[in-house]
Amino acid sequence: MRAYASPSSLEGRLSVPGSKSHTIRAVIISTLSEGRSVITNPLPSEDCLSAIKACSAYGIHAETSKDKWTIEGVGRNLVVPSDIVDAGNSGTTFYFVTAMAALLDQWSVLSGDWQIRRRPVRALLRTLEDLGATAFTTRSAVDAAPVVVRGPLKAGTVKIGGNFSQFISAPLLVSPMIDGITRLEVENAKEKPYLQMTVDWMTQQGVKVDYDSKNYSYFEIKGPQAYHPVNARIPSDWESVAFPLVAAAVTDSKLTIEDLDLEGNQGDAAIVDVLQEMGANIHVDHEHNSLTVIGGTKLHGITVNCSDIPDAVPILSVAASFAEGTTKLTGIEMVRAKETDRVAVMHQELAKMGAHIEETHDSMTIHGGHQLTGAAVLSHDDHRVAMALAVAGLFAKGETVVSDAQCASVSFPGFFEIMNRVGAGFVIKE
Numbered sequence: 388m389r390a391y392a393s394p395s396s397l398e399g400r401l402s403v404p405g406s407k408s409h410t411i412r413a414v415i416i417s418t419l420s421e422g423r424s425v426i427t428n429p430l431p432s433e434d435c436l437s438a439i440k441a442c443s444a445y446g447i448h449a450e451t452s453k454d455k456w457t458i459e460g461v462g463r464n465l466v467v468p469s470d471i472v473d474a475g476n477s478g479t480t481f482y483f484v485t486a487m488a489a490l491l492d493q494w495s496v497l498s499g500d501w502q503i504r505r506r507p508v509r510a511l512l513r514t515l516e517d518l519g520a521t522a523f524t525t526r527s528a529v530d531a532a533p534v535v536v537r538g539p540l541k542a543g544t545v546k547i548g549g550n551f552s553q554f555i556s557a558p559l560l561v562s563p564m565i566d567g568i569t570r571l572e573v574e575n576a577k578e579k580p581y582l583q584m585t586v587d588w589m590t591q592q593g594v595k596v597d598y599d600s601k602n603y604s605y606f607e608i609k610g611p612q613a614y615h616p617v618n619a620r621i622p623s624d625w626e627s628v629a630f631p632l633v634a635a636a637v638t639d640s641k642l643t644i645e646d647l648d649l650e651g652n653q654g655d656a657a658i659v660d661v662l663q664e665m666g667a668n669i670h671v672d673h674e675h676n677s678l679t680v681i682g683g684t685k686l687h688g689i690t691v692n693c694s695d696i697p698d699a700v701p702i703l704s705v706a707a708s709f710a711e712g713t714t715k716l717t718g719i720e721m722v723r724a725k726e727t728d729r730v731a732v733m734h735q736e737l738a739k740m741g742a743h744i745e746e747t748h749d750s751m752t753i754h755g756g757h758q759l760t761g762a763a764v765l766s767h768d769d770h771r772v773a774m775a776l777a778v779a780g781l782f783a784k785g786e787t788v789v790s791d792a793q794c795a796s797v798s799f800p801g802f803f804e805i806m807n808r809v810g811a812g813f814v815i816k817e
Contacts, residue, residue, distance in 0.1 A: 390773070390792035390803060391814040392780025393761070396682070397640035399809040403628050405430040405621035406653060407798050408581060411438045411479045412588045414458065415487065415560055417617045418442040420592065421462035424617035429456045430624060433797045437475030441484045441497075444468040460616060463564055467493045471533070474499035476726065476797055478506055479553055481532065485511060486557035489520040489538040490564055496525075498533035502726045502768065505531050510547075511554045512536075517545040518558065518569070542567025542610065550721045552578035555606070556585040563594045563612040576603035577694040577721065580653060592617060622648030625656045626771075627799045629702045631806060632658065634778045635680035636667040637709040642809060645677045658699050664689050665710055686710035688755055694718030697725070700751070701775035704733045707753035708742040709782055720749035726769040736764040736776055740783055761785035770797035777803070781811060 405428045415438070417424035429435060431453065439449050439456070446466035448459040465487070472488070472495060474481035481499050485508070488495035498504060509530045512522035519541035525533045540558075542565050547555055555573055559582075562569040576582060582603050586596050593615040597607040623646050635642035648656070649671065659678065663669055665688070668681040688710050693700050700722045707714035722729045730751055734744045739762040743754040761783045766773035773792045780787030792815070795802040803813045 388791065388793040389816045390777050390789040391816065392777050392787045392789065393812060394784070395781050395810055395812040396638045397631070397635050397642045397809045397811060400643040400645055401631060401805055401809050402646040403623050403631070403644065403805070404432070404800060406624035406648070407432060407434055407626065408479065408584060408653070409621045410435045411477070411483065412560070412585060413617050413619060413621065414438040414442055415483050416588055416592050416614050417458040417460050418445060418447050418487070419462060419561070419564060420460040420614035420616045422460060422616040424458045424460055426456040426458070426617055427454060427620045429621050430798075432800050433475060434477035434480065437473070437477040438480040441472050441474050441480050444470065444472045445487065462613065463490070463611075465491055467491060468495055472497040474503055476500045476502055478503065478725070482508070482511055482553040482557045483560060485534060485536055486515060486561045488536040489515045489518070489522065489540050490561055492537065492539045494535060494537045496533055496535050503532050507724055508532060508534055510551070511557055514545050514547055514554065514558050515540065518543055540565050542569045544570040544572065546572045546574065549573045549576035549603070551724070552581040555582060559585055559606055559608070560589070562608040563589070563610050563614065565610045568607060568609050571606045573604055573606070577718065578697060579603050579695050584653070591619070622651050622653070624798070625653040625658070626698050629658045629699055630774045630778055630799070630802070631809070632662065632680060633702050633706045634781055634806070634811065635682050636662055636669070636686065637706060637778070637782045638682045640680065640682040643677055643679045645675075647676045647678060649673055649676055657696050658703070661689070661691055661703065662706065665706065688712035688714035688753070690715045690717065692718045693722070697722045698771060701729055701733050701771045702778065704737060704744070704751060704753055705775050705779045707755050708737055708759060708779065709755060711756035714753045714755060716751040716753070718749060719751060727767045727772065729769065729772060732767050732769065732772055733775065736772070737779065739764055740779060740787065759783035761787040763788045763790070766791045766794055768794050770794045770799065774799065774802055777813060
């Protein structure tokens with residue numbers, strides 16, 4: 388599918404779907420609890436449906452409708468999968484379910500699509516091995532899926548590098564199912580809001596977690612503990628809010644985004660502060676859980692530490708290309724190990740449109756203020772890249788064509804349709 392974008396302005400009101408990060412955590416905890424869980428406003432994206440499919444392999448029964456998912460959890464009575472467990476394109480699902488597989492004393496084989504089969508996993512497997520599991524990749528020379536895992540996990544103390552929050556959240560989520568005290572000691576934790584999100588879900592569902600709430604240097608859980616079944620509404624997804632938010636800020640627009648999670652723990656909500664520091668005119672209405680963006684104002688370059696908001700890097704690089712002066716995005720080494728090397732990919736594709744960008748292994752410097760020109764660009768089958776480039780096309784001169792744009796549905800089903808309702812004017816061709 389190709390998405391065609393031309394200069395446009397946005398006007399009106401829109402809402403974004405539920406949070407992918409929250410939805411997948413709700414599915415995992417529903418699986419590890421006994422009884423019926425009800426998840427309302429789940430994100431029905433490909434990634435979240437992959438979580439349902441993967442957890443079904445371990446014995447849950449799930450019923451999914453547009454606004455409500457019901458899951459019959461299995462608690463400590465996970466079943467051994469009868470086939471390879473397929474996480475699709477969802478890294479979060481792959482890592483979390485790999486840790487869950489290590490609770491069993493029989494073998495699981497887990498994999499995913501071609502991007503999952505390129506994403507690093509051995510650091511997580513080492514953690515599981517340090518806790519008593521057997522875990523390895525099927526290709527000895529490749530640090531990626533497919534992986535083979537067998538437990539059971541045993542309580543103990545393990546040291547974990549802090550670059551990837553998923554490598555910490557994965558063993559953390561399953562640790563209540565282990566007899567004894569499990570302690571995770573983390574070196575230089577990054578992506579901290581995601582760690583807090585995991586702890587919040589655990590505590591809300593009845594599990595006691597002792598942890599360093601300032602630096603996230605350790606987590607300690609005394610097991611066994613039982614998760615309560617989930618009965619929760621999934622908040623809106625700030626990772627998705629970022630795209631219409633930036634689109635309005637860089638065009639002559641007036642857009643209100645409604646039904647926001649203004650009091651939650653999603654790190655990407657920080658993009659509002661970042662854009663305001665760049666000069667964007669954004670009014671946050673806490674009473675009505677909404678924000679209004681009035682575009683047409685000049686933005687200026689700043690330095691942004693993205694270690695806690697790595698998923699915002701593609702859309703921030705677009706905002707930085709619009710802004711006058713130099714913007715530097717730092718702390719982005721882990722962004723190279725997402726669905727794609729998003730630093731290199733955004734550099735490559737925005738350069739086709741005339742952007743001036745430099746990169747190091749953990750930073751990206753964008754010299755903004757140069758008029759972008761429409762071009763044929765590639766999504767590289769990365770949902771955040773596809774949406775970011777489509778937004779760039781809204782202020783670039785001429786027409787921008789984003790190839791393989793259908794991947795946006797991985798995290799934001801209906802992105803192009805929702806944006807068109809407020810005037811984006813995207814033209815979609817198969």
